[in-house]
Amino acid sequence: MFSSLGNSLHRLRTAGSLTVAQFRQRKLRLSLAIIGIALAVLAITLLAGTGIGVLETGEQQFDAAERDLWVTAGETRITSAGGGGFENTLYDSRNLSTELESNEEISNAIPLAFDTVYVRSNQSGSFNTFIATGTPQGGPAVHVTDGDQIQGDPHYANGTYDGEMTNEVLIDEETARELNVSVGDSINIGGSLAAAREHEFTIVGMTPTFEQMLGTPTVTMPLSELHEVTGTTQTEPATFITITVEDGTTVEAVQRDLQETYPEYKIRTNQEQLSAILQEQVLLLAAAGVLVFLALSAGIALTLSLLSLVIHQQRQTFGALTAQGISSSFLIATVIGQGLIIGTLGGGIGVLLTPLAVTVLNHLAAVIVGFDGLVQTAPWIYVGSLGIAIVIGTVAAAIAGWKISRTPPLELLQ
Amino acid sequence: MARSAAPDTGASSPVVTADDVTKIYYRGSEPGRLARILGRSQPPAVRAVESVSITISNEEIVGLAGPSGSGKSTILHMLAGLKRPTSGTVLFRDTDLETLSKRERTRHRLEHIGVVFQQFHLLDSLSARANVALPLVELGIGKRQRRQRAAELLERVGLGDRITHRPGELSGGEQQRVAIARALITDPDLVIADEPTGELDTDTGRTILETFRQVAENRAVVLASHDHETLGSCDRLIQLRDGSVTDHLTQKESIDEYS
Numbered sequence: 001m002f003s004s005l006g007n008s009l010h011r012l013r014t015a016g017s018l019t020v021a022q023f024r025q026r027k028l029r030l031s032l033a034i035i036g037i038a039l040a041v042l043a044i045t046l047l048a049g050t051g052i053g054v055l056e057t058g059e060q061q062f063d064a065a066e067r068d069l070w071v072t073a074g075e076t077r078i079t080s081a082g083g084g085g086f087e088n089t090l091y092d093s094r095n096l097s098t099e100l101e102s103n104e105e106i107s108n109a110i111p112l113a114f115d116t117v118y119v120r121s122n123q124s125g126s127f128n129t130f131i132a133t134g135t136p137q138g139g140p141a142v143h144v145t146d147g148d149q150i151q152g153d154p155h156y157a158n159g160t161y162d163g164e165m166t167n168e169v170l171i172d173e174e175t176a177r178e179l180n181v182s183v184g185d186s187i188n189i190g191g192s193l194a195a196a197r198e199h200e201f202t203i204v205g206m207t208p209t210f211e212q213m214l215g216t217p218t219v220t221m222p223l224s225e226l227h228e229v230t231g232t233t234q235t236e237p238a239t240f241i242t243i244t245v246e247d248g249t250t251v252e253a254v255q256r257d258l259q260e261t262y263p264e265y266k267i268r269t270n271q272e273q274l275s276a277i278l279q280e281q282v283l284l285l286a287a288a289g290v291l292v293f294l295a296l297s298a299g300i301a302l303t304l305s306l307l308s309l310v311i312h313q314q315r316q317t318f319g320a321l322t323a324q325g326i327s328s329s330f331l332i333a334t335v336i337g338q339g340l341i342i343g344t345l346g347g348g349i350g351v352l353l354t355p356l357a358v359t360v361l362n363h364l365a366a367v368i369v370g371f372d373g374l375v376q377t378a379p380w381i382y383v384g385s386l387g388i389a390i391v392i393g394t395v396a397a398a399i400a401g402w403k404i405s406r407t408p409p410l411e412l413l414q
Numbered sequence: 415m416a417r418s419a420a421p422d423t424g425a426s427s428p429v430v431t432a433d434d435v436t437k438i439y440y441r442g443s444e445p446g447r448l449a450r451i452l453g454r455s456q457p458p459a460v461r462a463v464e465s466v467s468i469t470i471s472n473e474e475i476v477g478l479a480g481p482s483g484s485g486k487s488t489i490l491h492m493l494a495g496l497k498r499p500t501s502g503t504v505l506f507r508d509t510d511l512e513t514l515s516k517r518e519r520t521r522h523r524l525e526h527i528g529v530v531f532q533q534f535h536l537l538d539s540l541s542a543r544a545n546v547a548l549p550l551v552e553l554g555i556g557k558r559q560r561r562q563r564a565a566e567l568l569e570r571v572g573l574g575d576r577i578t579h580r581p582g583e584l585s586g587g588e589q590q591r592v593a594i595a596r597a598l599i600t601d602p603d604l605v606i607a608d609e610p611t612g613e614l615d616t617d618t619g620r621t622i623l624e625t626f627r628q629v630a631e632n633r634a635v636v637l638a639s640h641d642h643e644t645l646g647s648c649d650r651l652i653q654l655r656d657g658s659v660t661d662h663l664t665q666k667e668s669i670d671e672y673s
Contacts, residue, residue, distance in 0.1 A: 014551045018540070025539035320535030323496055324549055324596065325524025327517070410496055413535070 011330055019337035022314065029313070033306040034346040037393065040299025041350025041385045046357055046375060047292045048385075053376040055274070067242035068251045069258070070273040071100070071109075072266045088113050090265070093238035094159060100241065100258070105249045110136055111238035113223060114214065115230050118196040121187045123180040127196060130175060131218045132189065133210045134226030134238075142220060144170065147183040147205030156224035161233050163224075169201040170220040172211035176203075189219060191230030199229045240273075296388070303389075304396040307342065311335055311400040318404055319412025328405035335401030336394055343393020347386040354382065428469045429604050429634040430493050435502030437463040437488050437657075462488045464657040465502070470604065470634045475626060477648030477668065478638040484654040486638035490606045493636060494527050495519040507603070524552050528597025530607035534589045536581040536596075542568060542588075543577040546595045553600065567595040571625050587618030591625055598629055605635045611644050623647045 023030045073090040090096070093111035100109035113134040118127040135142065136156070138149035150168050157163030169189065176182055185203050190196025201221065210218040227233045245254050251269060258267045268276060318331050358375045365374035404412065439460045463485040470476050470493070478486040491497040492504055495511045504511045506526060514522060523529070536545045547564035555563075568577050571591040573584075581589050590610060597605050607626070611619035623644060626635055639645055651668040653661035 011551055018537070021537070021539035316535060317537055320531060321548070322520065323494070323523065323529045325520055325527070325600070326549060326552055327520055330552060408496075410491060413531070
């Protein structure tokens with residue numbers, strides 16, 4: 001038995017030496033095959049990294065909002081109506097928030113509305129549509145990078161809408177660029193063109209918070225003033241109400257109680273809310289899935305064809321060796337060795353190039369759409385991609401080797 | 415033309431015998447049962463070898479002569495177990511090659527047959543010694559012994575100073591001698607060579623023939639060739655035309671015919 005094992009190891013070592021020798025002789029072919037597989041691996045890591053980036057960024061945004069629960073009226077979906085934005089189906093949001101805050105386990109309940117508005121600056125001249133975010137308070141949930149925070153929501157005045165409007169907004173870098181404005185400038189905002197002409201706001205600060213959350217240029221203003229300029233003070237719609245529970249309270253327990261009390265609303269945790277939003281983006285997720293599938297398929301097809309080509313070019317040699325009495329298993333071991341080396345080197349290079357490509361892509365994404373951390377990687381992506389490259393390389397080589405071993409040696413020699 | 419009376423067996427013990435072998439090639443695939451029911455006729459057939467009976471004995475060099483398409487290579491391949499005859503039997507010593515599986519025939523070639531091709535078919539990436547030693551890996555022989563035996567054989571074919579050279583660094587004649595050494599490394603009973611001097615100039619071809627003459631001790635050698643000098647150097651010749659044996663020539667007759 002030991003003799004047989006020793007003989008097998010001996011043959012395997014010789015097959016390995018032969019593999020290395022064959023590669024030394026064919027450096028260009030080897031390089032091309034490795035580059036092909038490296039690119040396929042890179043495509044896989046970047047696409048998977050984009051998927052992770054979307055999820056991670058979403059989670060970070062939810063965490064940064066420092067909220068525990070999210071109340072919505074049904075599904076949270078992005079609509080293309082009116083230029084895009086969330087559907088605001090949670091009506092009477094102010095009263096509902098007050099009611100929720102009366103619960104002793106809830107620290108605060110804040111309605112948040114996203115709506116499409118017309119915006120014009122003196123510099124831009126014409127009206128353009130933007131997403132407006134209405135929030136009753138700034139606070140830590142709205143990160144201001146330049147200028148001042150918005151000053152509460154005095155216009156609401158206990159539901160009378162008699163309070164003075166602050167006429168203050170926060171914008172993000174992309175909005176500033178599109179409108180050619182900066183802190184201190186004025187812009188017109190309204191739910192209709194007529195309303196926009198009537199309402200002028202002063203830019204008091206810059207915030208990337210909602211632009212990053214929504215992935216689109218955004219203006220942020222007090223909730224009551226958003227309701228005022230969109231003519232929705234009667235129904236006070238919100239996209240959702242965010243809840244912070246009291247310290248020492250179990251979030252899941254509060255969620256359960258609220259869900260029983262308000263069965264007409266959906267009460268979700270941060271993670272559930274993110275999942276719900278993503279589940280509504282079926283097309284987007286399907287497209288991402290198809291891209292990953294295509295990258296994987298293209299990688300497999302590329303690897304298969306490259307390895308087949310590399311091995312096809314050695315068919316006469318293999319034919320001569322088989323005619324000489326060299327067994328198929330020895331030749332297949334040689335070919336598998338080639339696949340293993342190509343897969344490992346190609347996969348390794350693809351993995352090594354990934355951090356650089358991620359940095360470049362993230363920089364481009366930040367410059368073009370203002371979305372930070374679009375592509376993010378995780379150790380399992382690196383390990384998985386390398387594993388895929390090695391498995392594909394080895395399996396593809398095994399298939400090519402098996403095919404060659406099935407061909408009569410004289411046919412290989414022709 | 416009347417020649418000697420068909421001496422198709424050698425003087426010493428037979429190594430390989432082809433008994434009434436016929437090889438038919440079909441142009442395209444043979445029809446299956448359904449195709450036959452649907453009326454698909456048998457594809458055109460080519461009878462490459464027709465009822466050939468020959469015996470190759472130990473320590474003789476036998477030449478297969480004839481024009482292209484006369485069946486020389488097909489007979490060589492059947493003798494080596496690289497092709498199965500359509501009918502008839504090929505006996506190697508006492509073994510009917512038809513009874514061996516594909517794997518067994520490969521092993522049989524490794525242990526008993528050396529093959530030399532017109533185009534050498536050496537591995538460019540390996541040195542002359544590694545090329546020669548490669549078949550010994552299958553026999554489980556250790557590296558040191560492999561290298562030693564390969565070096566000895568290369569020495570024997572006149573390439574003792576070239577053992578570390580790669581095929582690309584050797585001339586055509588030297589590469590063919592490496593291929594001969596590779597064919598001999600397992601000490602086979604039979605060496606077959608298909609146009610072994612076809613790619614070589616006259617002088618180099620002569621050197622190769624001398625090499626074959628040297629290595630013919632204790633084994634049989636079968637050469638297929640168009641080259642007159644190669645055929646003239648054989649112990650006896652088998653003349654082929656259209657897949658059939660037309661004549662057998664002794665060494666003297668073959669020298670008269672081809673020199």
